[in-house]
Amino acid sequence: MxxxxxxxxxxxxxxxxxxxxxxxxxxxxxxxxxxxxxxxxxxxxxxxxxxxxxxxxxxxxxxxxxxxxxxxxxxxxxxxxxxxxxxxxxxxxxxxxxxxxxxxxxxxxxxxxxxxxxxxxxxxxxxxxLGERDQQRLIDFFLRMRAALRNRIIESDSQKK
Amino acid sequence: MxxxxxxxxxxxxxxxxxxxxxxxxxxxxxxxxxxxxxxxxxxxxxxxxxxxxxxxxxxxxxxxxxxxxxxxxxxxxxxxxxxxxxxxxxxxxxxxxxxxxxxxxxxxxxxxxxxxxxxxxxxxxxxxxLGERDQQRLIDFFLRMRAALRNRIIESDSQKK
DNA sequence: CCCGAACTGTTGCGAGCGCAACAATAGTAT
DNA sequence: ATACTATTGTTGCGCTCGCAACAGTTCGGG
CATH class of the missing domain: 1.10.10.10 (Winged helix-like DNA-binding domain superfamily/Winged helix DNA-binding domain)
Incomplete structure (x- = not known):
């Protein structure tokens, strides 16, 4: 490695x-x-x-x-x-x-x-x-991304059925 | 799941x-x-x-x-x-x-x-x-984190030797 | 009440991966 | 040249995990 x-x-x-x-x-x-x-x-x-x-x-x-x-x-x-x-x-x-x-x-x-x-x-x-401020901003980004990506996976799952 | x-x-x-x-x-x-x-x-x-x-x-x-x-x-x-x-x-x-x-x-x-x-x-x-602007900011955060965490791992690896 | 569907946990099986040992080869110091 | 060490790729072994099949149990519609 x-x-x-x-x-x-x-x-x-x-x-x-x-x-x-x-x-x-x-x-x-x-x-x-x-x-x-x-x-x-x-x-x-x-x-x-x-x-x-x-x-x-x-x-x-x-x-x-x-x-x-x-x-x-x-x-x-x-x-x-x-x-x-x-x-x-x-x-x-x-x-x-x-x-x-x-x-x-x-x-x-x-x-x-x-x-x-x-x-x-x-x-x-x-x-x-990262400082507390940057951490907070990063969390906001992540939440938006995760929500969007998660929905996409759930959609493709339901299409498979 | x-x-x-x-x-x-x-x-x-x-x-x-x-x-x-x-x-x-x-x-x-x-x-x-x-x-x-x-x-x-x-x-x-x-x-x-x-x-x-x-x-x-x-x-x-x-x-x-x-x-x-x-x-x-x-x-x-x-x-x-x-x-x-x-x-x-x-x-x-x-x-x-x-x-x-x-x-x-x-x-x-x-x-x-x-x-x-x-x-x-x-x-x-x-x-x-995420928009292009947010992506850029996120990349900056990530690079800082990755660099810091990476160094920490490399340090602990070299301590093991 | 009863039968089929759904649920809970277990097991067998196989895929993926890391580690250690190995053979073959290359590099290096004397 | 020789001997010691490092490197490259392979193999055996063990660990982790998901999937499918299964037994036992619960639930719901007739």
Missing amino acids: SFDDFDLDHIPSNAHRLYRLIHDLYVVVDAGDRDVLEPFGLTPSQYRVLVLLDADYGQRLITLSDRLLVARSTITRLIDQMEHAGWVHRVDDPSDRRAQHVALTPLGLTLRNQAYAAHEHSIEDRMGV | SFDDFDLDHIPSNAHRLYRLIHDLYVVVDAGDRDVLEPFGLTPSQYRVLVLLDADYGQRLITLSDRLLVARSTITRLIDQMEHAGWVHRVDDPSDRRAQHVALTPLGLTLRNQAYAAHEHSIEDRMGV
Whole structure:
């Protein structure tokens, strides 16, 4: 892996530069996440699950897959790992015998809080490259883009049906 | 998969909102890419390789892995696929008998040009959600962030050594 | 009540990718 | 020249993830 190819001069249009930057930014942000979470023995996927849980009711598996936009089978296997690690436990849902919910163990709660604090701190640090004003403006841009792109995907999905 | 969980109100800080948006944007952009490339029988990875090639010398495998930030083995297998599909062919490098380069076949060149045109058009379309002025401002933000984050990763890499 | 449709979670399978080890080749220091 | 090291590409292995099929359960229309 190298980070040499980061000049945008040869790219034909601003639209294309923007496109490339979205991709590149994701790559460096993800790499930063892995650095932060690795000392806790957590992958980004496991972390995202952990953050959605609590020590009480927790969440149903189907809720987790909906929230994280991953397949149900992925959640099944993530929870398998995390249960084996002693961070979470499955509980049958008495009101719906198909369903289970997943809640944090004491160990999982501790891990969640520590990892969350470290991750939040890291985000503040990394995103702090931009001042609060610029961050706000960037969020506005992103919201407009994401809304538009999302609609386009949903449209093409419904066309497939 | 659903796109329901897109509100940012519960997120604690602007830095964190920004972080989430980078991730979300990547997801919708990637999904859009797959839609565009699927009619050509191309995955995003194959497309990225194709764009870097030409019908003359092409590129060495190591160059491709450097430019695309993927492992050498990934390139080996991508080229295997694309050679089998008849889009590219390997040529031994006479000046370095360890190396090969990969060049487009006539079929590959045609595919590359068609897919590139379709992808460029799609990018213009999708990024065009923002006007030219906003795009330019966004690029400036991104460049600052990417530069800062990149340096941070390179620093932590060198610390590991 | 009952039958078919929808939903929840699990499993098998395959695609994609990174890492480590390897053979072949090239570069370099003595 | 020799020996040591670096580089190029390939392969085996393991991990992550999505899709399709499945069993068990719930829901709704007749």
